[in-house]
Amino acid sequence: MAFFTQKVWVEWIEQGLANGEYNYYDYKDLNNVEQIGSSKVYKAIMKKDEEEIMVVMKYIGNKLSTREVQSELKLLRKIRFFNNDHISSFYGITKSDSNDKNQLKYMVMLEYGDGGSLREYLQNNSENLHWSVRLKFARQLSKAIEFLHEKNLIHKNLHSNNIIINEQDLKLNALGITCKMEESSNISINLQNYLTYVDPQYFKIPSYKSSEDKQSTLTKKSDIYSLGILLWELASMRLPFSNEEHSDLQKEIMEGLREKDIDGIDQDYIPIYK
The missing domain is CATH 3.30.200.20 (Phosphorylase Kinase; domain 1)
Known part of the structure; x- marks a missing residue:
């Protein structure tokens, strides 16, 4: 068959x-x-x-x-x-x-992204990335999500390894939008690997539900949640929740755990981040 x-x-x-x-x-x-x-x-x-x-x-x-x-x-x-x-x-x-x-x-x-993924780019430029670049990336990312939503498309798979930097511009990876290019089991594994970016509502669905049923619960609001995490990552220059030990991070996020506010954030960045 x-x-x-x-x-x-x-x-x-x-x-x-x-x-x-x-x-x-x-x-x-x-x-x-x-x-x-x-x-x-x-x-x-x-x-x-x-x-x-x-x-x-x-x-x-x-x-x-x-x-x-x-x-x-x-x-x-x-x-x-x-x-x-x-x-x-x-x-x-x-x-x-x-x-x-x-x-x-x-x-x-x-x-192809000559600067690698957003995650790689931040790691490689962690000591000298000017706020003006972070601000540009934040605006480009926000515009990309806004554009998708205007076209009634939901990304559902936003994380810093699914965004590329090419010629000093940030771009959503089109393959991330068309996530069914992978088998459904791989999609589920992928979301688990990047659980810090995933809308907590996704993990509240009973485990016996299929991956497709779980995917159907992700909405435009889910993208906005992921966008917020990415904007925090851009501002802080580190992975979310990477500075703390968590015995059950997924459960803690479901119960309301969020990253702390960032000290010394550029004033021009605040309107986008908030």
Whole structure:
């Protein structure tokens, strides 16, 4: 059954490529750059006409239904046409080097961040990041979330490893918005890994509920909660709750635990943060 489903969505992708709905590019120098659970993200060089562009790439989950693949690729295509300065660009689709037609895999290609993720950028610039840069990033992040919400899209997966810095500008990772590119079990694992950013309401749902049921409880307000945590991280230059020991951090957050106010915060930052 899984093979049949994969065969159907592969045919759908190939039809979309033939119709010009999605761009197809070759690549070279593929390298694994990150792994969360069983989900891998790769870096490669995309060949576009005479130009070579560094991109990040990710396999489309083999266990997804045809409907899920269609929905997520249509959303990526929509994001491409948004052409928003604060959301990473979706370039198109490519095919892996596998010679086994029964294991045919497609990958999505997106903008690469030369400054790494926001988390990496803050760690690498922890001693000299001027408030003007933090203020710029905070405004760009707020505008990106505002734009998504105006389009009736909910991110649901905001954290500092899911935001890139490219050419000194902050951008939401488009793959984070289309989180079903991963199997649902990986989404659940991902939220657990970044629980300090997740709306506490998510963890109040009974454990017997499916990952999709839990995901459906996340709303625009959930994004705003995550945004608040990210703005705190930008201002403090450290990970939330990283300075204290917590025996059960998830439970404490559910019961109302929040990070402390930041001393010496720039006055221009306060209106955004509050």
